[in-house]
Every structure is written in C-alpha cells, then in structure tokens.
Amino acid sequence: MADGKWISYLRVSTDRQGKSGLGIEAQRNSVSEYLNGGEWSLVKEYVEIESGKRTDRPMLAEAIKACRAHKARLVIAKLDRLSRDAHFLLGLEKAGIDFVAADMPNANRLTVGIMAMVAEEERRMISKRTKDALAAAKRRGKKLGGDRGVVPTKRARALAADALKARADSRAADIAPIVAELQAAGRLSLRDIAKGLNEAGIPTARGQGKWSAIQVRRVMARM
Template identity: 50%
Template structure:
C-alpha cells in the first residue's frame, strides 16, 4: 500500500507516440495501479519524448529537482522507461534525493538504499546480457559468413542468407547469452537442494524475468540449465 509523496516520470520515444498518447496511458495506468490505496499524493507528472539511449533529458531533470525539493519519491512505470544503462540509472538514483526511486514493474523493490542496491545488480545483469547478446550475434553472423553465406543479398543470388536463418541465429545467440547469466544463479540454488519449481519462485522473487520477459516455470528453469550445460 503506497504512502507518501510521489512524482511520476513517463517517457515515449517519438513525437508521434507523445501526440497520440501511445504508451503514455499504459504508463499512467501502471502508476495508478501501483499507488492504489494508501495515503499518497501525486505531486506532479513529467512526460519526456526522447530516446531511451539519450541521457540529456530535461523533463527527467525537472522531475528529479522536484523530488529533491519536496522529498517526494520518483515513480516510473517500467525500469526500461527510465534507462537500460547502469551508469545512467545510478546517476538518476543519486539525483533523486531522500525519496529515492520506485518502479511499478518491480513492486517488491523498495525505495531507499536497499532498493538502489537491488536495481543496481539487475541493471548490471541487464547490461552484461546486452553485451553478451551483441557478441554472440556477431559471432553467429561471422560463422554464417564463413560457411559461404552473405548477408544482405537478394533472394536467388549466390550466398543469400534467408531472414529466417539470420533470425534463428540471433534468437539462439540471445537465448545462449541469457542462459550464461541466469544459469549460474539457478545452478547454485539447485546445488542447495531446491527443486525446479522453488528455483523458479526464487528467480521471480529476485525480480529476474525469463528471456522473453515472462514468468518463470519449472520447465523454463530446466531449459536454461540444459542450454548452459550444452554450451559448456
């Protein structure tokens, strides 16, 4: 149950999305659902139309200044609406003041030092995963080229690599990279005697989602462990 003062920050990537409200209403609904009940005040809402890759965000700066002045907590609908870059994410935490930052898609992560630490670890994992995916995708495409496939050719030309094959290579690279990050955590829990179902619950409790952003199941845990063992 939410209590206290809050300032919401919403972000869309394009002017078209901002004018149409595409994405904004969903974010507002997520904030409203997160704050539902309790004794709280939404002091202000700041909306940014900017790419998530850019760090120069004037409306975010205004939202942070508002939080520092009033002691309010910055509330964001989704972690990826704020940033995927660990360094930028931590700079936002440092600039938010005493109220800290909360994310509606991570309701079990509190504001304050503990929440900051947990989000920092998740951001580090996400950044590592992104780097591994990029490296594995490049390796997969280079391997395809070594087999005589040429990217970007038109159908029917020598060495043409169908989109399906290129897409499959990218999907496999992403799955392998995700398993490389999550499997060691799952294996440690497995070594401690936990069942696949218990491991699934433990991963969910830590705020870790599946590669597709879904809920963990015993089968999903088994597949991650199997993929990592196959790659070993």
C-alpha cells in the first residue's frame, strides 16, 4: 500500500504519441492503480517525449530534483519507461532518490539489493586488504597505532568544507525550480517564498522546522 509523497514520470517515444496522448493516459492509469489506497499525495507529474536510447532527459532530471526537494519517491508506470540500460537504472541510486515501477514494484528493492551486495563485497575486500597490510607491517616490526587525538590537516579541512558546499549547492539547485514557480505566481519577497515552500511541504536542508526568510536568502544566494 502506497504512502507518503510521490512524483510521477511518464514518457513516450515520439512527438506523435505525445500530441495524441497515446500511451500517456495508460501510464497515468497504471500509476493511479498502484497508488490506490493508503495515505499518499501525488506532488507533481512530469511528462517527457524522448527516445529511450537517450539518457539526457531534462524532464526526468526535473523529476529527480523534485523528488529530492520534496523528499518524495519517483513512480513510473513501466520499468522500460526509464531505460533498458541497467547502468542508467543503477544511476538513480546515485541521484539519491528511490523509485518504484507500477508494473514491477519489487524491481527497485531488487536493484538496491544488488547494489548492497556489491557494496558489501567491496567492504569485505577492503577490510581484508587492510588486515593483510597491517599484518605485513607488524611482521616488519612497524609499531601500529598512534595518537587518537589527531588534528585534521589543512587539506582535510578544506576537502570537508568543499563537500559541505557541494551538498548545499546541490540542494539549492533542487529547490530553484520551485522558487521560480513561486516567484512567477507573484511571491517575490523572501518571506512570501518561505511561506510558499512551507505550504508546499518542502523540507528544509536538515528536514526540521520551517523555512524562514533568512534560509530562503541563503539558498537563493547559491542559485
């Protein structure tokens, strides 16, 4: 049973299909049937007319941004509406969102499960290599261990700062389309935009509290 927030993504392969509505309505019905029941809300629907052989689909990119902004899940009618390329499907995990195909609800869990197994194997191999290296160092007479109160180097601090900045910039990029919609609707002040974000249920960066004018100003400065 579906619950929470959802973003739907519908795709057809040709302009002719898009103009006639062929395929779109069937996909929309499949999504509706999957979401039927439970406590859920469909935040927005994205429709794209594009070939499945391409992965640079702007509407899908917008749908992914909306999922991150609303902390919602992506729902599609059929698995092949995204891509027949397994590598591209795995890329959704890197996008930081979860997705479900109405015709194959367990596909997402299967994909994530495969990735988890691969990651677990990699962690096991890293652990084994680390232990082997430590054992070899010990045999060479090298003293292991050291000061636990290590002070981060200047480079380490710079890298950490860059990572935080990149995360904040990415969040601002996800919210930018929503802010643009609010401004187009006449909400121009920082306070009005903050109110609009709160009304739309957009979580703050930390996922706690409500948007304020100061927070909106900080985000807009990064756009």
